[in-house]
Each structure stands twice: as structure tokens, then as C-alpha cells.
Amino acid sequence: MQPGDDLAGMLLEAAADLLEPGDLLVVTHKVVSKAEGRLVALESIQPSDLALRFARRWGKDPRAVELVLRESQEVVRMARGVIISRTRHGQVCANAGVDLSNAGGGQVACLLPLDPDASARGLARRIQAAVGFAVPVVVCDSFGRAWREGIVNVALGVAGMDPFTDYRGTRDPHGYDLRVSRMASADALAAAAELAMGKVDGVPAVRVRGFPWRPGEAGGVALVRPPENDLFP
Numbered sequence: 208m209q210p211g212d213d214l215a216g217m218l219l220e221a222a223a224d225l226l227e228p229g230d231l232l233v234v235t236h237k238v239v240s241k242a243e244g245r246l247v248a249l250e251s252i253q254p255s256d257l258a259l260r261f262a263r264r265w266g267k268d269p270r271a272v273e274l275v276l277r278e279s280q281e282v283v284r285m286a287r288g289v290i291i292s293r294t295r296h297g298q299v300c301a302n303a304g305v306d307l308s309n310a311g312g313g314q315v316a317c318l319l320p321l322d323p324d325a326s327a328r329g330l331a332r333r334i335q336a337a338v339g340f341a342v343p344v345v346v347c348d349s350f351g352r353a354w355r356e357g358i359v360n361v362a363l364g365v366a367g368m369d370p371f372t373d374y375r376g377t378r379d380p381h382g383y384d385l386r387v388s389r390m391a392s393a394d395a396l397a398a399a400a401e402l403a404m405g406k407v408d409g410v411p412a413v414r415v416r417g418f419p420w421r422p423g424e425a426g427g428v429a430l431v432r433p434p435e436n437d438l439f440p
Contacts, residue, residue, distance in 0.1 A: 208237075208411070210244035215333035218412055223338055231343040231415045232334070233400035236363055237309055237317055238411040239326045239346055245318040246310065247274060261285065271307060274316055278303035294319060297431040298363065300350045309407070320346065323364025324426035331366040343367030343420055346427070347397035349406070353439070360401035362393035362427045369423030370394075370430055391430055392420070 254269035262269035265288030279292035304319035346364035370393035
């Protein structure tokens with residue numbers, strides 16, 4: 208995948224004959240970002256004093272550290288060689304989503320899409336126009352989780368479906384009224400798709416069949432908790 212490549216066209220070439228009404232696609236952000244030109248050669252980065260000091264102390268590449276700082280709207284934590292930051296999209300994640308893997312042998316960084324929801328909408332529109340029915344698109348990336356080991360895929364961009372399954376106002380089988388239960392379905396779909404993608408298998412997209420998605424326009428941004436509602440700022 209190179210900057211300017213027709214990702215929607217590639218997805219259609221690979222999957223148009225396989226898609227059926229009710230299917231959806233989960234697409235890794237890496238191919239989206241590459242197609243959109245969100246690649247930066249580390250040799251083009253001049254590290255700041257802060258990046259140099261942090262990199263020297265923790266054995267990091269100061270150019271990569273500088274790029275993380277530039278992509279961060281806010282640094283939440285910067286300690287023990289780890290940078291947790293809030294991106295311009297509101298996502299709180301390690302290294303502001305800057306990723307050196309599967310991009311250029313450690314010398315090219317792949318950044319998050321500028322607008323993951325817009326990226327998902329563009330793919331969904333092209334695919335629907337070609338196949339004649341709605342195919343929601345989830346653009347995903349792998350994140351770590353507070354208080355949990357390991358990483359899982361989450362939804363950055365969502366188009367064509369409600370990112371939530373809302374159980375509020377219903378009752379469980381024992382008659383208990385559900386007041387706060389709202390499942391982040393787009394995140395769950397992204398995590399499940401990772402099991403089919405694999406981290407290093409070169410599978411950039413997964414078709415999901417059988418999930419009862421509902422149309423929606425909220426997008427992946429709805430999954431980001433506003434800072435004012437965060438109990439652990």
C-alpha cells in the first residue's frame with residue numbers, strides 16, 4: 208500500500224463478490240493511513256531538547272519521541288520510557304498512535320488518519336455504490352488498556368452503523384431493569400476482527416457476517432469519553 212493508492216478499489220476487487228447484505232468490513236488503520244499518505248520518514252524529524260532527554264534516558268529513538276510529542280494534543284503520562292497521550296481525535300493511547308511497525312523497517316512512522324470517521328465514510332460510500340447495498344466500515348487500531356495486560360483492537364472510525372448496542376430501558380432475564388448497559392459494539396467487532404487479521408499476517412481487512420448492526424451516524428468519535436466525564440484524569 209502506497210500513498211494515493213485506491214484502497215476502496217482494492218477492497219472491492221478482493222471482496223465485492225463475497226459481500227452480502229448485512230455484512231460489514233473492519234479495516235486496519237494502517238492501510239488507511241498509508242493510502243492517505245500519513246507516513247513520515249524519521250530522517251526528516253529534528254528532535255527537541257525534551258525528546259532528546261527522554262530518548263537518552265530510556266534508550267529510545269529521539270526522532271520517534273519527537274514525532275509522538277508533535278502528534279499529541281496532550282501528554283497524559285510520560286514516564287518509564289512510555290508516553291501516554293491524548294490525540295487530536297481525543298483518543299488516549301500509547302505514543303499518540305505513532306507506529307513504526309509494518310511501515311518501513313523502523314525508519315518510517317505511520318500516523319493515525321487525520322479523521323478516521325471521514326476515512327470510514329469514504330470507504331463505505333464507495334463500497335455501497337459498487338455493490339448496491341450498505342456495508343458499514345469500522346477502521347481499527349490496537350490499543351493497550353488501563354489495568355489490563357495486552358492489546359486489543361478498537362474502533363477509531365465508524366461509518367454506516369451505530370457504534371453501540373444499547374440495552375438501557377430493557378430488562379434482563381431475571382426482570383432487572385438495565386439502566387447503564389451500553390455495549391461498545393464497534394470496539395467488540397474490531398477486537399474480534401483482530402483474531403482473523405493477525406498482527407503480522409498482512410491481512411488488512413475482515414468481513415464480518417451475522418452481527419445485527421443498526422444504521423447510525425454517530426461515528427467512532429462517539430466512543431471517546433469526554434475528559435470532563437473521566438473519573439481518572
